[in-house]
Amino acid sequence: DVKVTQSSRYLVKRTGEKVFLECVQDMDHENMFWYRQDPGLGLRLIYFSYDVKMKEKGDIPEGYSVSREKKERFSLILESASTNQTSMYLCASNTRGQGADTQYFGPGTRLTVL
Amino acid sequence: ILNVEQSPQSLHVQEGDSTNFTCSFPSSNFYALHWYRWETAKSPEALFVMTLNGDEKKKGRISATLNTKEGYSYLYIKGSQPEDSATYLCASGGGGNNRLAFGKGNQVVVIP
Numbered sequence: 751d752v753k754v755t756q757s758s759r760y761l762v763k764r765t766g767e768k769v770f771l772e773c774v775q776d777m778d779h780e781n782m783f784w785y786r787q788d789p790g791l792g793l794r795l796i797y798f799s800y801d802v803k804m805k806e807k808g809d810i811p812e813g814y815s816v817s818r819e820k821k822e823r824f825s826l827i828l829e830s831a832s833t834n835q836t837s838m839y840l841c842a843s844n845t846r847g848q849g850a851d852t853q854y855f856g857p858g859t860r861l862t863v864l
Numbered sequence: 865i866l867n868v869e870q871s872p873q874s875l876h877v878q879e880g881d882s883t884n885f886t887c888s889f890p891s892s893n894f895y896a897l898h899w900y901r902w903e904t905a906k907s908p909e910a911l912f913v914m915t916l917n918g919d920e921k922k923k924g925r926i927s928a929t930l931n932t933k934e935g936y937s938y939l940y941i942k943g944s945q946p947e948d949s950a951t952y953l954c955a956s957g958g959g960g961n962n963r964l965a966f967g968k969g970n971q972v973v974v975i976p
Contacts, residue, residue: 794966808963855908
């Protein structure tokens with residue numbers, strides 16, 4: 751059974767804090783993705799990684815960074831959290847195919863920044 | 865950024881009724897069309913991936929069709945049940961960069 755796990759389901763942080771969201775997949779997938787989901791906006795891609803230590807900006811990378819030191823783990827970092835980063839964050843992974851490969855999602859982390 | 869549109873954004877369906885909704889996407893440079901189901905407090909779960917014009921996929925009471933020439937896909941739910949209540953996400957894209965563009969989703973509530 752494929753599995754993508756995220757470190758927390760709910761997280762509350764204060765403005766200015768550094769926040770780490772962790773994602774781990776056990777499927778040996780090359781690609782990993784971070785999205786955020788906001789009401790009325792759908793899923794938006796923040797960053798993705800197609801290999802260890804490789805990363806590419808998505809559509810809304812401002813205010814975020816990522817780290818991929820091991821194949822199974824992809825971290826999203828909010829260097830200085832702000833209230834407009836309150837959102838649901840979803841991690842996903844898939845194989846290095848040609849885009850017809852299903853993305854497997856984690857359960858999400860609902861982050862609130864006060 | 866690909867523009868993927870889903871309609872209607874939300875709908876309420878009586879149990880036992882059938883329903884359908886639409887995903888539209890740019891037909892140029894099309895690669896693949898994905899449908900996911902996202903139930904509350906769960907992970908989005910893949911339903912279908914379609915790549916060829918005219919593709920039809922079915923999973924139980926849910927089916928989907930694809931028209932790549934005009935850039936739309938329909939998702940059908942036959943005989944809706946309360947467990948079908950979820951948000952259905954459509955995504956298009958892929959190709960060499962593996963990136964998907966998601967629509968805003970179709971939120972379905974099945975009323976017992």
